[in-house]
Amino acid sequence: MDIIRAYASNNLCYIAAKKMTPKGIVVHSTGANNPMLKRYVNAPDEVGVNLRKNYWDIPKPEGKNMCVHAFIGYDRNNQVRVAEILPLDICCWGVGKGKKGSYNSNPAYIQFEICEDNLHDIIYYEKAFGVAAEYCAYLCNRFNLAVDSIVSHKEAHERGYGSNHRDPDHWMKNFGETMDDFRRKVSCIINNDGSICSDKENADTSRKIHDGDLVSIADNAVYYNGKAVPDWVKSLRWYVMGNQNGDRAVIDINESHTKSIKSPISVKYLTAEKQGIKK
Ligand SMILES: [Zn+2]
Structure with a gap:
C-alpha cells in the first residue's frame, strides 16, 4: 500500500517512544473542516507546504499532549492518501481514557485520523473511508489483527477505553453508514482480494x-x-x-x-x- 512516512519527531509522544505491540485499531476523524494532509503532516514534498507550521510535528499540537499514528486526507496532488507520523511500534496519544483504561497503551491500538471536510461531500467521504478501509485491511494482515478489533473513537468510549467523543460515527451517519458497514468493507477487502468490493465501487461510480x-x-x-x-x-x-x-x-x-x-x-x-x- 502507498503510504507517506513523515514522522513527527518533534512531538513529545514520538520522543516518549513507549513501545507497543498493536492489539487493534481506533478510527478517528479530526473534528475540523480541513481535508488537506498538510494541515497535520510535515512533509512538504508529498502533502504541500503548511506556512503556519501548525502541523503535529511540534511538541504539543494545539497546546495538548496528543499524537496519532497516521492521517488520511488529500496530498498536494489532491489524491486521498495515508501519511504515517508515528512508527507503529510506539504508543500514540489519541483516544484519551475511559472507565476501564485506554486504547493508547493498555491494550495499545494503532490509531489514525481521517481529515474531515464539511461532512456533506459524498465523493470525498467515499474516497476517504475507502482508503481507510484499505489501510485497515493492510494493518490487519500485517499485525494479524481481527476485523472485530477495529473500533471508532465513539465505540472505544462505549467499551470504556476512550474519552467521550462521537467520531467518526457522526460523519458516517450523514451517509447512512455505521462502523459495522466499515468493518464489512474491510473484511471484503481482506477476504476477496478486492474484487467483490471493487464491483460495488463501480456501481457507485455510475450512480455518482x-x-x-x-x-x-x-x-x-x-x-x-x-x-x-x-x-x-x-x-x-x-x-x-x-x-x-x-x-x-x-x-x-x-x-x-x-x-x-x-x-x-x-x-x-x-x-x-x-x-x-x-x-
Ligand atoms: Zn477521536
Missing part, C-alpha cells in the same frame, strides 16, 4: 455522476458517437450538464469557465472530482 458535477476524463475515453476525445479535452476537468440516462452524460464547461463544448460521453469514462450543487 450528476448534473453539475466536476469530472475528469479517462485516458482511453471516446465520445458517445465513437470519436476520439482530444488530448486537450482529457487534460481538463469539466462540469456535467445533464445525465439523460444511466450511461450518457454531457460534459460542457471546463473548470475555469473558459470553454463550452456540450459533448455527450459515456459516464464510464468519467470520475467525479467534486459534487455538483444541483442533484
Whole structure:
C-alpha cells in the first residue's frame, strides 16, 4: 500500500517512544473542516507546504499532549492518501481514557485520523473511508489483527477505553453508514482480494455522476458517437450538464469557465472530482 512516512519527531509522544505491540485499531476523524494532509503532516514534498507550521510535528499540537499514528486526507496532488507520523511500534496519544483504561497503551491500538471536510461531500467521504478501509485491511494482515478489533473513537468510549467523543460515527451517519458497514468493507477487502468490493465501487461510480458535477476524463475515453476525445479535452476537468440516462452524460464547461463544448460521453469514462450543487 502507498503510504507517506513523515514522522513527527518533534512531538513529545514520538520522543516518549513507549513501545507497543498493536492489539487493534481506533478510527478517528479530526473534528475540523480541513481535508488537506498538510494541515497535520510535515512533509512538504508529498502533502504541500503548511506556512503556519501548525502541523503535529511540534511538541504539543494545539497546546495538548496528543499524537496519532497516521492521517488520511488529500496530498498536494489532491489524491486521498495515508501519511504515517508515528512508527507503529510506539504508543500514540489519541483516544484519551475511559472507565476501564485506554486504547493508547493498555491494550495499545494503532490509531489514525481521517481529515474531515464539511461532512456533506459524498465523493470525498467515499474516497476517504475507502482508503481507510484499505489501510485497515493492510494493518490487519500485517499485525494479524481481527476485523472485530477495529473500533471508532465513539465505540472505544462505549467499551470504556476512550474519552467521550462521537467520531467518526457522526460523519458516517450523514451517509447512512455505521462502523459495522466499515468493518464489512474491510473484511471484503481482506477476504476477496478486492474484487467483490471493487464491483460495488463501480456501481457507485455510475450512480455518482450528476448534473453539475466536476469530472475528469479517462485516458482511453471516446465520445458517445465513437470519436476520439482530444488530448486537450482529457487534460481538463469539466462540469456535467445533464445525465439523460444511466450511461450518457454531457460534459460542457471546463473548470475555469473558459470553454463550452456540450459533448455527450459515456459516464464510464468519467470520475467525479467534486459534487455538483444541483442533484
Ligand atoms: Zn477521536
